[in-house]
Amino acid sequence: MFLKNLDIFGFKSFADRTRVDFADGITALLGPNGCGKSNVVDAIKWVLGEQASRAMRAEKMEDVIFNGTENRKALNVAEVALTIENESGRLPMDVAEIQIKRRLYRSGESEYFINSTPVKLKEIRELFWDTGVGKAAYSVMEQGKIDQVLSSKPDERRYLFEEAAGITRFKVKSAEAERKLAKTEENMRQVEGILGEVKRSYDSLKVQADKTLKYRSLREEIFQFELDIQLLRLKQFKYERDERNENLKRRTEERDTIRSDIDAVSKSLEENMDVVNSMEETLIQYQKDIYGLAVEKNAREKEARLFAEQRADTKAAIQQNESRERAIGIKIEELTEDAEEQDGVVRDLQKKVHDIEANITGFEESVQAAASRIGENDSGVRQSEEEIRNLEKERGDHEKALEAITDDIVAALDAGLREAGYSAAERRSTEASLEETLGFLRTLLAGRETLLRDLAAAAERSAAGDQLPSSAELKRIAEGLAAALGDAAAYGDKVLALFESYRKSTPSFIDEFLAPEGIITKKRSLDTNIRAANEGITGRRSRIAGLRQDNENLNIKIDEYRATLEELRIGRARMTAQAQAAEEQSKLIRRELAGQEGLLKTVQDELFLGRKRFDEINERIADTESELAEIEQKGLRLTADLEKLEKDISKKNGDVAGKQETIKKRTADLAKVQATLERIHLELVQSETEIKNIQDNFRETHSRDLMEFEERIFTITTPAAELRDSLSQARNKLKDLGSVNLMAPEEFAETKERYEFLSSQMADLTKARDDLEAITKEIKQESSDLFIATYNKIKKNFHNMFRRLFGGGKAELRLVDPNHVLESGIEIYAQPPGKKLENITLLSGGEKSMTAVALLFATYMVKPSPFCLLDEIDAALDEQNVIRFVQLLREFGSTSQFIVITHNKKTVTGAETLLGVTMEESGITKVISVKLKNEELAVTPEPDKDTPLFEEEDVEPEEGRELPIGINDPALVSEAELRPIRAGAARSVPAADNESH
Template sequence: MILKAVELFGFKSFGEKTRIEFREGVTAIVGPNGCGKSNIVDAIKWVLGEQSTKTLRTSSMEEVIFNGTEDRKPLNVAEVTLILSNNEGHLPLDFDEIAIRRRVYRSGESEYAINNAPVRLRDVKELFFDTGIGKSAYSIMEQGKIDQILSSRPEDRRQIFEEAAGITRYRQREVEANQKLLRTEENMVHVESVLREVEKRYHALKAQAEKVERYRALSEEIFQIEIKQSLLKYRRIEKALVRHRERLRERQEERSRLKEQIHRLNDSVEDSLDTMGSLEHDLARYQREVYGLEVKRHSLSSQMTLLSEQISEIEGKISTDRVREQHLRDRLLRIESSIVEKEKEYERILEERRHIQSQIQEWEESIAVSERQIIAFEQEIADSEGMIGELEREREHLHGELANLTEEIVKELDEGLKRSNFSAKERVSLSHALRESLDHLLARIRHRREILQDFKRLGNPDPPFEEWLEEMARAVEQARDLYAAYLATEPSFLEAFTAPEGIITKKRAIDNLLEDVTKKIQSSRERIAELQTRIREVRTRNEQRRKSLEDLRLTSTRIATQAEALRETVNALLRDKEETLSLINQIQKEVDLSNRRLDTVKASLHALEREQKALLQEEASCREKIVQIERNIKEKNSAISSHENEIKQKMGELSRLQEDVERLQVEVARYEEEIKGLETYFEDQHGRSLREFLQMEVQENPGDLARVLAEKREERRRLGNVNFMAAEEFKDVKDRYEFLVSQLSDLNKAKENLTTVLQEIRRESRELFLATYEKIKVNFHQVFRRLFGGGRAELKLLDPSDPLESGIEIFAQPPGKKLEHIGLLSGGERSLTAVALLFAIYMVKPSPFCILDEIDAPLDENNIGRFVELLREFSERSQFIVITHNKKTITGADNLLGVTMEESGISKIVTIRLLGKEEPSYAEDIV
């Protein structure tokens, strides 16, 4: 993993959108003081989650936004994007490239995103846990931070060692577990208090609920008997259904076997057809051979005839040469005609090329118009951003007015309450009394509904309606009186607040203005987004036009090539004309050659006669093979016809089986419909599905079931009136009681689990920390000796018994001095000691990239050389980005980035790629 690039827009001095590319190895960032070099480091820390304005060298977070210059307007947003390569999967995201973005507006809104997906700051921090990357990890080392590490309390130095040990995630989990443990103990105290209150009601309602439970148990037994009666009928139908399904299965299997036999016969026919195909292929091959031999034989005859004719032709060739001379002269005329035609074609192509050149000019003008349109859109975007700034200032003013008006409302409300003798306590008391009265009335209504249902089940036709109605009327009268008293407590002066000219109306007017301003801001931002989209569209069209323009230029080049080719063709025709004249002169010379050819032709004629005899013998052999193959094809045709008759017979049997299958399927469907009807009736009667009870065994006969059912119904009738409300209330109290007991048990288990987790976290953290600490301790001594050319350095835990909370002390002994505390060293020695500690950590767990901000400033020439040598060595395993003014450090870098301010207040980046150690090559500006 490496840092590929940083994109900045509106961050501090980067008023324009800037992309800074980084490469592997050592990259040095150089430039004069005040040009914005350290702003790059601040941007990286900021996007990694830095919240301290002091660390960012500002007094407020708003100051990181570009504040404008004499010639440029301030911006309303600052944005930084960190682009990392994740090819090796160091970060727990399934992407080869990861972009972390942070954005802040002047209104105070802040956003984080990972690969354009909105995330929290916590997600960004957790992404880099134990990687060495972070706003306060050892991947970013500044001069001030080095002094802080060396001068801070030993307890504060732990963080850099914990990051190297990879226990930052464990420490975070430990903090979260401690918080959960504290909340769990608080919840246990609360649950125990509530449980004591619930337990009193639990015992009071238990006795009343037992009678209800007996009534419901009898109802359940009755329900079980009715289930058994339904199951007996269900299983009788089901047995008939199983018999018919078995018969259907047998017929289907028989049908499948018959289909398989038909399939095998069809396969046999196909195999015979394949064999016939092979035979027919051989037959065709031999027929082609015969045909070829016939063709050769006829060809030989033709050649023989031709040779005979050539003999006569040679004899008359002298007279023919005169004819050839005339032909050559005719050819000469045709060549001259072609020359005229090609010259006309050449003129046409030149005209076409002039037309294409005109089209090229039109495309170029169209692209220029689009570029001017983009500039106009960008100007409108800038105007909209300025308008947003004015609207935001107006919104802040309205917020101030709203705060003042709210304070006035509160003041007038207090005075009105005092004048009206309003008693909040009395109003709350009446509100509670009214709510309790209504709840009591609702409970009575539910109770009476349950009793009515019981009367209905028991067949009692005379419930005490009159007594109930009088009781309900008294309860309603009581609730009405309470409601009237509650209304009398409402302050009358509140009407003045809601009047059209009242203070509430003024507040609403300001709220409406705030809403309008907010909508205008949103509208402007939407317009900016729309313009940015149109800019992208215009640029896309321009790219397409440029491609078309390139095609036209290629076409123009191709036409020019064609014109050149035509000119070459005319030149070739002129040369052909000269060659024709030369041929006329050579005709006389060919007469002598004709006599010599005559003897050669006669010898060739005798050779062809011998070859013709051999071809006749080969043709006879092929015709015998053709006869044998045709006999085999006839035998295969007879076998195929026999199999086809057998297939026809099997198809008749298959049709009869299909009729039986369809009849049995109708019977099965009838029995299934009966079962479905029984299930529907059971569900309508009991509100449950009969299929829930299909696994139940029924041993009783139908008569016994009917007798027991009558007995259970009589026993339920003798129970008399049952207070079903008591059962429901007891159930609620019981559920709550058991829930609280369960909750208390769960909380105890959670407490034990959290304690175990904390112990495990601390054990693993301790082991990882001690192992890493010992490695860093050894490496620190070795690197210190290498940088100082001798001496020794030590790390010491102040409390070895508790390493996870112990401070870490640093001791150093440069050559020729005593072992001293780090605070007693000189500035250069302290910096070099800090560098030794940094590289000691990198030997244990290197960060993918490291940013060093002028940490080489206090070093002398000798120490700089050792520092650069070590930096080059460690650059093979990590990427280093060094902000420096030292020439030796710059010389040791692989890449250079220059930071300048050509325009006052605006930082600009220039990439410098080193081709050698003496001569740098300056690349193009990539801002």
């Protein structure tokens, strides 16, 4: 695998589409400072996924897009495509060539492609895992990065060793497993919270369900006991009814016999006994009525006692149902209050969720507004930059015009002065003469001031009448004034002559320069325009700085908004879960409330039926008592009539005593039999009534027909007394249960199903957490083993390579925390020949560079990167160290592809291909490729046959003696591999087998 070519368009200084073709071995990238050499390295890092704008030497990532020059417009897109040869299959794709492409627009939108297929940045990074290639791997070594590797903290040096150890993939997997573990634990906490709520409902409903099932069981037992008791009673009454029917049949036959006898005796007395017979018939009828009344009275009294018992039972049932009704009413009130309270909690939580969603919407709108404002600011920045360019162009035009007009002013001034014959010495002489003459004139006139004052004083005296001036005095004054005026006129003529001479010596063309339409005015106008352009540029630059500062503040606010949004979304999820749990709890309360209301309805129905039956029983008792009173009154009347009739019969039958005695005896027998028949009839009616009452009462009590269970009569073996005791105990147990939620078993079944589902989920999450912890532990253990193995190899190779590059000395790697190798930093200690072992921060610049080179190639001996970019890492090396560096490059050049950016001639002579970077047009980078055919580009003399290439072993040198530089350990390099080296051929150390290094 190696770099095949690099296509760049719109990236930094690459305004035109540019292709850079790479060759095997060593390629030198040459060019003057500022031509864009490092932009090639930046392009490779950028296409491999670099996200830090500072690493691209830019303030923001959009700055990597070509921003234009004086003659070129800015571009709106930057694109870099890297083609990699993959015939060896080192990258996990079954293709011979892989093209990685990245594209960035000024809008901030970024795209990634692998073989023209859109992908995510993560896929590109995963493609190069553990290959030594990447934006932060050791395949890219820059001059500043060397100092970073050597001068950074020990913890920050680990990436070289981790990449070489091939544990980057494991670190990512471990981080992903830890994220999943944290998410799983969060899910477990949520499920555990919900499970706790469901568990409480589960426990409560389980108790209620058990109580309800016990209630149902007791109800069923009571029903069975009552059924058996009623069936036994029914069986008894049916048995009595059957016996009474048999007895009735026998007694009827006996009565018929007696009647036959009486009819035979009475036949002879028919004629004389019509009245007697009539009276006897009346007597018999009275007797029948009396007996019937007695039987009916007994039946009514028994019925009254039965009704009294039923009334007592019904009253007890009514009192029990009233107690249950009161208890259920209290329970319903409590559940109603709980339901309303829970509904309030649900409403509060839903309102909180609504408020959070409103806040989320507000923050999202704020983010969008801030982003829109950033876009507007960017547009303002671009507009201001365009205006600045226009103003700079306008200023340049004005400056050119000003330069031209300045030259015109100088030329016109020289020509005017020559034409006017202007002489500075003559002008100064004329000015001095004029000044002197004016001074004399001023002195002359000042001296004659006294004459005018004398004349004025004389005039005052004359006006006052004191004394008139004399003629001689007036003449003297007049002559003095005349002489003064004459001298003044002469000096005035001289001043005029001198002024004329001064005027001629002063150039007149100056007025043309200073005129409003003159050349000086034009210059002032240009100066004003240039000043205005400068002020406009300054103002717009200030506006750009303000807009950019505003964008930075807006980006900070957007980050704050997004962080707040994340917290709000987490809060919304938490509140939603709480609202759902509260709503579920409200539903459970409502279900229990519905069950209690149903139970209340059942109790009220039973209470209504009981009260109705109680009233009916009272009515029946009243009717029975009224009938008993009527029967007693009727019986008293019939008894009185019977006694009277018997006396009459006895009186009238005195004459037929014999036959009447016989008839009386038989009649007495008939009466006894008839009474027995009436009693049997009454008992039979009572049995039928009891049977009917039993069936009716059972139907009213249980809403079922007792005859459905008729076959059960023959299977009952328990005595009735024992059944009544069991029934009483069951009723007491039922009463002790108190109020019961009749819907509890069904609700418990639903809650149990949900509880078992959540429990299974909790078990699955627990298993997933344990699996993730085991995976994380396994990954860390494997990573630790790989890291330690690689670290030990690099440590040994680093010491050997250091001794080779420095011609002796000692280098050492140390783990800061050997007990935690996956987090431990790595200290580097170096001891150049003749010095003490010290930390690398105390080394010189050249020693640091050579130490970094030793570390880089020590890493390559363990796991070489397919290609490597070296950006001026030889800048701090002297000539001898450069020779050693190039020799190492040539040795490793057959296993890795090196692209070296350098200014050193020695390094260039070791390259097989040259890439020239230039700027034919200002600000535009171009690349020229040159393939060198000369294979004799040795930069160092061939090694001596007896001089080994590497050290033999890692031991401390004895005092005053250095270790030999060689490699005789067969575990490192075989004899067959040493022969060409000893023969003088420049070859590389094998890197395919990592274990051999």
